[in-house]
Amino acid sequence: MPDILHRVGIKSSSVATVYSALATIDGLSGWWTSDTTGESKTDGVIAFRFGPAGGFDMKVLELVPNKRVSWLVVDGPAEWIGTKIHFDLKQEDDYAIVLFKHEGWKEPVEFMHHCSTKWATFLLSLKALLETGKGAPHPDDVMIDNWK
Numbered sequence: 001m002p003d004i005l006h007r008v009g010i011k012s013s014s015v016a017t018v019y020s021a022l023a024t025i026d027g028l029s030g031w032w033t034s035d036t037t038g039e040s041k042t043d044g045v046i047a048f049r050f051g052p053a054g055g056f057d058m059k060v061l062e063l064v065p066n067k068r069v070s071w072l073v074v075d076g077p078a079e080w081i082g083t084k085i086h087f088d089l090k091q092e093d094d095y096a097i098v099l100f101k102h103e104g105w106k107e108p109v110e111f112m113h114h115c116s117t118k119w120a121t122f123l124l125s126l127k128a129l130l131e132t133g134k135g136a137p138h139p140d141d142v143m144i145d146n147w148k
Contacts, residue, residue, distance in 0.1 A: 002107070002108045003101055003102060004100075004102040006098075006099075009092070010097075010098065012094055022126075031125040032137050033138035035050070035051075038057075056073055057075035071085045072084050083105060088100075102116075122137075122141065
């Protein structure tokens with residue numbers, strides 16, 4: 001099965017700060033979508049909404065402080081349901097490194113291409129949030145194509 005993989009370094013940020021942006025509702029709202037609700041605790045469900053386009057519900061699988069955040073997609077587009085999303089964190093010099101993986105896609109359909117690019121833009125939004133104090137969460141995210 002194909003996976004989406006990204007590596008992003010966040011300058012002068014601690015892994016604790018990055019972890020907070022990945023593991024809290026307020027943090028997630030600052031870089032992915034401003035319409036984020038739910039319970040960010042193990043076995044809790046977080047709802048991410050993107051206006052009329054819908055969204056995703058993620059069951060929280062793991063919250064390992066300053067190390068890892070993992071979710072299972074339990075609702076959303078058919079291609080996403082059953083996939084897993086992981087954010088692994090480590091410190092290297094002046095950078096907090098995020099190793100991102102969206103695993104378990106059944107096949108590399110066109111929607112996967114779109115999602116890979118969107119994940120990259122949102123990870124850069126996370127980087128901007130932590131480096132400058134301002135992210136670009138939906139609805140202020142980068143439009144990459146004609147898909148909403």
